[in-house]
Amino acid sequence: MTPLELRALLAHPANGRARVLVEVAGVDAFAGVIVAAREATLPARGDRELAALTEPPPSAPWQQDALVRRVRDRGFRGLALPGADALGAGSRGLAARLGLTLLAVDDPMALARAGWELVQGRDALTLGYVRRVAQSIEYSAAHLADLLRHLSASVGHGVALIDAEGVLLQAGGDLPEAVRAAIDFGLWQDAVSVAEGAAASVRVDSPSRAGLRLAVFGTGLSAAQLSALAVAAEVAMPAVAARILIDEVADVSDVAVASGLLREFLEARDARDPDVEQRMSERGWRMGGYHLAFRIAGRRRLETLELLRFVRRSLAALPVDSQAVTSGRGVTGWLSFAEPPTPARLDEHVAAVRALHDHARRSFDVATGVGSLDSGASGLLRSIDGAVDGVRIATGRAATGWFVRLDALGVEQVLLSWAGSDTFVPAAESLLAPLASHGPELLETLTAYLDHESGVSATATALGLHRNTVAMRIARAQELLGVDLTDTDARLALHLACRALR
Numbered sequence: 001m002t003p004l005e006l007r008a009l010l011a012h013p014a015n016g017r018a019r020v021l022v023e024v025a026g027v028d029a030f031a032g033v034i035v036a037a038r039e040a041t042l043p044a045r046g047d048r049e050l051a052a053l054t055e056p057p058p059s060a061p062w063q064q065d066a067l068v069r070r071v072r073d074r075g076f077r078g079l080a081l082p083g084a085d086a087l088g089a090g091s092r093g094l095a096a097r098l099g100l101t102l103l104a105v106d107d108p109m110a111l112a113r114a115g116w117e118l119v120q121g122r123d124a125l126t127l128g129y130v131r132r133v134a135q136s137i138e139y140s141a142a143h144l145a146d147l148l149r150h151l152s153a154s155v156g157h158g159v160a161l162i163d164a165e166g167v168l169l170q171a172g173g174d175l176p177e178a179v180r181a182a183i184d185f186g187l188w189q190d191a192v193s194v195a196e197g198a199a200a201s202v203r204v205d206s207p208s209r210a211g212l213r214l215a216v217f218g219t220g221l222s223a224a225q226l227s228a229l230a231v232a233a234e235v236a237m238p239a240v241a242a243r244i245l246i247d248e249v250a251d252v253s254d255v256a257v258a259s260g261l262l263r264e265f266l267e268a269r270d271a272r273d274p275d276v277e278q279r280m281s282e283r284g285w286r287m288g289g290y291h292l293a294f295r296i297a298g299r300r301r302l303e304t305l306e307l308l309r310f311v312r313r314s315l316a317a318l319p320v321d322s323q324a325v326t327s328g329r330g331v332t333g334w335l336s337f338a339e340p341p342t343p344a345r346l347d348e349h350v351a352a353v354r355a356l357h358d359h360a361r362r363s364f365d366v367a368t369g370v371g372s373l374d375s376g377a378s379g380l381l382r383s384i385d386g387a388v389d390g391v392r393i394a395t396g397r398a399a400t401g402w403f404v405r406l407d408a409l410g411v412e413q414v415l416l417s418w419a420g421s422d423t424f425v426p427a428a429e430s431l432l433a434p435l436a437s438h439g440p441e442l443l444e445t446l447t448a449y450l451d452h453e454s455g456v457s458a459t460a461t462a463l464g465l466h467r468n469t470v471a472m473r474i475a476r477a478q479e480l481l482g483v484d485l486t487d488t489d490a491r492l493a494l495h496l497a498c499r500a501l502r
Contacts, residue, residue: 003029004050004119006078006101007220012114013156014128016107021084022095027077033115034076035108039067046076050101050115052108056083057091064091072100080105122224129155129232137239144243145169151236157218157229161204161240163211165363168313175199175217185213189234191226200229206241209248214240255305255326258283262325262332266384277377285323286336292346293371293383294353295391297330299402302364307331310363314356320349330366330391332384346373350405357403367394367402392502396451428497434480442480445473447498450491 006028009015030050036042038055051071057064068091071079077100081087084104095102105111117125136154141147144161152159152172160170164185167175176196183201184190191200199217206212214237216229261283264276277287296311298304304326311331315322324333335349350370357368369390371383386406394404435442445463449470452458456474460467474485483490 002119002224004032004115005029005220005222008118008222008225009050009111009115011157011218011220011222011225012118013132014110015114016105016110018080018103018105018111020101021087021104022092022100022102024077024096024099024101027099027101030077030115032119033080033112035112039070042071042074042076044074046071046074048075048077050078050080050103051076052080052105052111054082054108057081057087059086061088061090064088065094068095068100068102069098072098077101078103080108080111082106082108118222118224122228125224126228126231129228130235132156133232133236137236141243144240144247145171147240147243151216155216155229155232157216157221160199160215160217162201162213162215168212173217175215179217180215183213183215185211189230191223191230193221193223193226197221198226200226200233202230202233202237204237204241204244206244209244212244252305255308258325259327262327266381269381270378272377286321287377287380290337290340290373290375291334291380291383292337292349292373293332293334293380293387294368295330295332295371295384295387296357296360296366296368297328297391297395299365299367299395302329302366304330307360307364307366310360311356314359318349318352332387334380334383340373340375354403358401361402367391367397368404369394370403370405370407372407392499395502425500428500431481431493431497432501434482435477438476438480442473442477443498443501445470446477446494447502449474450495450498454485454491 006020006023010018010020031048033050033052034042034046035052035054038053042051042053057067064087068079072095079095079100080103082105084102087102092102103111117128132154133151136150139150141150148159148161148169148171158170158173158175160175160180161168162175162180162183166177167180176194178194178196179192179199182192182194183199184192185203187203189200189202192198197217197219198221199215201213201215204212204214214233216233221229261276261279264273265280268276281287296307298307308324308326308331311324311333315324315333318335321336322333323336324331335353341349353368353370357366360366360368369387369392371386371390374380374383390404390406394400394402397404432443435446445459445465448462449456449459452462456467456470459465460470463470478485481494483494485491485494
């Protein structure tokens with residue numbers, strides 16, 4: 001017969017609220033559970049079972065000691081009692097010396113049933129978990145996290161929504177990273193057990209989110225429990241997938257509202273709009289205090305909603321008030337502080353944004369710019385402007401990992417501000433207009449050529465072209481523009497114009 005593991009019995013959600021009082025080294029399993037009203041009705045001879053009595057222990061210490069000794073002499077390896085917490089230190093010490101595991105249990109009959117399910121009634125064990133899942137789904141969940149809490153409370157184990165990068169949501173405990181890493185994401189259903197814990201998981205069949213899994217996890221779970229929990233997870237999965245879809249519809253709507261509100265704030269510029277700022281405050285966007293903005297933009301087409309989810313998950317781990325909103329081909333966000341952070345603390349926050357950027361680049365082709373620390377609503381606007389300028393520079397800065405902190409720039413910051421002014425941009429468009437009718441190739445090649453200090457070979461490498469193609473395009477651009485690229489002033493003017501339009 002399959003042994004009854006003590007850890008599995010303790011992990012069973014319906015074990016009568018059993019808890020260990022005395023654990024004996026080397027005694028980690030029993031032959032089963034035998035339940036009786038009192039000691040006298042136990043079998044005369046036990047065979048390494050766990051004896052579960054429905055009556056509490058006697059009150060006198062000598063009677064408690066005698067009970068412990070008689071149960072052990074009959075061949076039982078464990079004793080579970082209601083009210084066993086009242087056993088004195090002497091009786092507990094005697095049990096330890098005799099090698100008898102002591103458990104306190106509120107409901108001995110439930111303990112016996114849990115032991116039977118784990119050893120003999122595996123179908124009943126699975127049915128019990130499935131029934132609990134069905135009961136939890138009956139409750140109306142406000143959102144996905146609420147649904148996971150219902151599932152965890154009903155099943156009696158931790159529940160997590162995960163992907164290959166990490167844990168997205170969890171309830172009822174923390175899924176150990178070693179357990180998540182052991183899960184095979186290629187399988188429809190999987191069960192794993194490592195030193196740190198165990199989990200049964202199933203792929204979430206979501207039309208909008210690929211690579212998700214629903215995992216039920218805990219410690220001490222036996223193979224029988226994992227098998228039953230895998231079935232329970234499979235039953236719960238459609239409800240989780242449906243909740244994801246419902247939440248995403250609401251999330252997309254909320255993201256659109258937030259994006260529109262940020263756009264109104266930025267378009268108002270210095271003409272402060274009290275209504276806009278009031279709506280920003282109602283969303284929890286702090287207007288007072290100090291702000292450090294950042295902008296993460298795609299270097300090519302990307303799913304901004306996915307990027308926003310990633311950024312928000314990363315910001316949630318930071319011990320600071322933060323916001324993130326989709327805008328254009330990227331995400332604009334900011335950190336807010338009631339008091340100005342010290343320079344050292346500010347550097348730490350910038351380093352956290354840099355770590356977020358580096359992590360994001362594993363999944364998204366993005367560049368990131370960080371503005372300057374500034375105060376108040378107008379300061380937030382200036383910091384966002386700085387972040388936008390920073391990401392424009394970062395887009396062409398492979399040497400810095402496509403990350404630029406505007407405060408770290410010197411002359412280039414001044415030139416960028418000049419090149420982006422209202423008077424310069426129309427002039428740049430006019431200057432480069434002769435190239436527009438010949439497609440984007442000439443302007444793209446000219447920009448890269450000037451970025452690479454007029455080096456034909458370096459430009460060819462950057463664009464993946466033959467150097468003769470680059471040389472021909474540069475010659476054609478000079479001819480159309482009527483300029484001499486050997487002239488320093490002409491080259492600087494064209495370089496600024498290309499930067500402004502880019």
